Amino acid sequence: MATSDETDDRVGQAYRRRIRTKIRTATRRSRRAARPVWDRVRFARQDLTAATPALPRVAYLFIAPFFLLFSVFLAFPVFYTLYLSFFEYQGVGQGSLFWIDLGPVYIEIPQIAQLNFVGLGNYARLLGNDLFWQSMFNTSYILVIQVPLMIGLALALALALNASFMRFKGVFRTAIALPVSANLVAYSTVFLLLFNEQLGFLNYVLAGVGLGPVPWLTDGFWARNTIIAAVTWRWTGYNMIILLAGLQTIPQQLYEAAEIDGANRWEKFRYVTLPQLKPVFLFVVVLSTIGTFKLFAEPYVITGGGPTNSTITIVQYIYRQAFVNFNLGYASALTVVFVAVVSVFSVIQIKIGGED
C-alpha cells in the first residue's frame, strides 16, 4: 500500500509483542485450574509416554498379525497348490498326517486329503488337453482385443476430461467411473438381458435400423465380443481415473516450454504427455492384462462358457476342474501354469515399458 500510515508500524509492533508473549507462555506449563479436557488428556498421554519403558523389538509384535494371516491364507495355499499339482486327489483326508504325544498333551494334525503321487502327470495331461488349449485361446483372444480397446478408450476419455475447456468434469468423471461399483453378477445379468437374441434391447435397436438379429450369445465369435463389451464397459472408467490422475501430475510448465519450442498439439502429446504418462500407463496395462487373464464371472454368468466352450476362460476351466469335477490335483497344475503365464506376461511388459 502506497498510502500506509502509522497504523502499519503499530500493527507490526503489536504483532511482535504478541509473538514475544507467545514464546514466553509456550515454555511454561499452564497452571490454571480449569484446563480444557483435551489438554489434560494430552498431558496425561505425554506423562504416560515418559513413564513407559521402551520395549525392545516391540515393532515386530505390531507387524506380526499381517504375517500370521498372510501365511495362513496366502503363503500356505500357494505352496499347497504347487504341492498338490504333483498329485491326484482321491478324497477328503482320513487319519493323521502326524501326531505328537507329550504325555498329557496330544497334538494331532489330520491329513488334509488323500493323495496319489503322479509326478508331472497332471502337466502332461493339460498339455494334451483340447479344452485347456481352447480356454487359453479364448482368454488370449479376449485379452488381445479387450485390453488395447479399453485402454485406448480410457486414455481418450481421460484426455478429454483433462482438457481445460471441458465443463462439468466432476459429473462426467463420476458417471464414467460408476460401472466399477456395479456388482459383477448383477451387471453380467444386465448384459445377458441386453444381448438376448429374441428379447434383448440391442437386437431390438438393430432391428429398428433394419439390421438382422445378431446371435450375440449363441455364436462363438459374437459371444466372445459380447464378453469383451461387458468387461470393457465395466473397467474403462476405472482405468480412466488412474490415467486422469497421471495426466494431472504432468507439470503445466512442460507444455508451456514445448509450446515455446514450437510444438503443436500432437507433438505436445507425443513428446510431453506420453513420456510423462509412461509409468502410469504401464501400471494400467499390467493391471488390465492380469485382470482380463483372470476373467471368470462374466463368461460364467453371461455365456456359461458356451456356446460349445467358445467363451470358456482359463480360470473358468480351472473352476470346473476343481469344484465341479473335483480334480484338485489337475486344477492345481492348471493354476500353476496360469500363474506362470501371467507372470511372464507382466515381466515382459515391465521390461519393455519400464526402463528408467
Place this chain on the structure above:
Amino acid sequence: MSGINITELDKVYDSGTEKVVAVEDLSIEINHGEFLVLVGPSGCGKSTTLRCLAGLEDVTTGSIQFGDEDVTDHRASERDVAMVFQNYALYPHMTVRSNIGFGLKLSTKLTGDEIEQQVEDVAEMLGISELLNEKPKALSGGQQQRVALGRAIVREPSVFLMDEPLSNLDAKLRSDMRTELQELQADLDVTTVYVTHDQTEAMAMGDRIAVMDGGVLQQVGPPEEVYRSPVNQFVADFIGSPSINLLSADVEGETLRGPGGFTYEIDDTEPVAGHDRVRVGIRPEDITVVDSGQNTADVTVVEPMGNENFLYMEMDGHELTARVDPAIRPAEETQVSFDFREAALYLFDAKTGDALKTKTDTVDPAVVGTTED
C-alpha cells in the same frame, strides 16, 4: 531489429463469477538489445506480463509489438521467443542433448547433424559439454539452470524471456550466474525481459528496471534513477536493501515533527507547500550517528557485516535502520543521536504516496577504464 513495444496492455482473469485484474494499462517500450527487469512483490502482475509477451496468456486488450510486427494474436510458437522458467521445465525423459535440440527439431528445417553441431556449440559456451548425455534428474540445480539457458540460446530467438530463473539457486551460485547471464546477454545482443521479485537482482542486472505493484506499472528507468528518484513511496520502499526508513511527520512551517520527538528543520519548504502532513523517507546509508543532536533513538540490535554495521533502532516504537561505518558500534539498549543531510531526504504525500522531493545530492559516477568498442 527487434525491440518490444507494449501498448496499453490489460489482462483480466474472468472466472465467470469474479474478475481479477492482473495487469492494468501497461505501456513500455523496450529497445533492441536492452535488458529490462520487471520487478515487484508477488502478485504484482510481472509474471503475467511476461507470459503475455511469451504468448502463453491471451491479452484482454492492448497490443504487443516485436520490432514492427504486431504479435498480439500470434501463438507462442510463432513469436520467435525463448523462455527460461523458474523451475527450468526441462523435459525429464530427454537427455540434455535432446532438451537443448528439441526446439530446433520442431521449429526449424535444420538437419540432424546441424542441430547436433549447434547443440554442442551452445553446450561448450555454457560449459556443460560433458553433461550432454545425462538426464535432467542427474544434474544439480546450477547445471539444470545452464541447460535451460542453453535451450533458450540455441534457438537464437529475437527475444529472451526469463521468469525468475535464478531464484532456485543458492546465494553464491545465484550471484555467479547473475554476472554470467549479463555477459551472455551482452554478447548475444538479444532483447531480454527478466522477471524477478528480488530488487537486488533487478538493480544489479537491469539496463532499466520496471517496478510494478498491483498490476500497475509504477516507474521505469535505469536502476540508479529508480533508486534516487522514485515516483512514489512504494517504489522508494521496494527498491533498496535494507529498506528506506519511513515515518509520518507534521509540517509546521520549516519544521517536520514526527513521532518520538523527531524534528527536522528544512531549508527548502517548497516541496511541502500546502501539506500539513507528509511521509519522510531516509535511506539507511544516509543516517549518520552523531555525538549530540536533535534526534535520538534506542539501539535494539547491531548487525556487524564486516565492512559496515547495520543499526536497528527504535524511536517511540518506530523502527529505524542505519548503515554505518564498522567503527561505530554502540551498545545495544543505549540511546544514540543521529542526523542526515537535507539533500538525502525523501518526502512523500501522506495520502497518495506520490513523491514530493527525492535525493538532490549529486553523484558523479567517475568513469574509469575504456570501452572496447
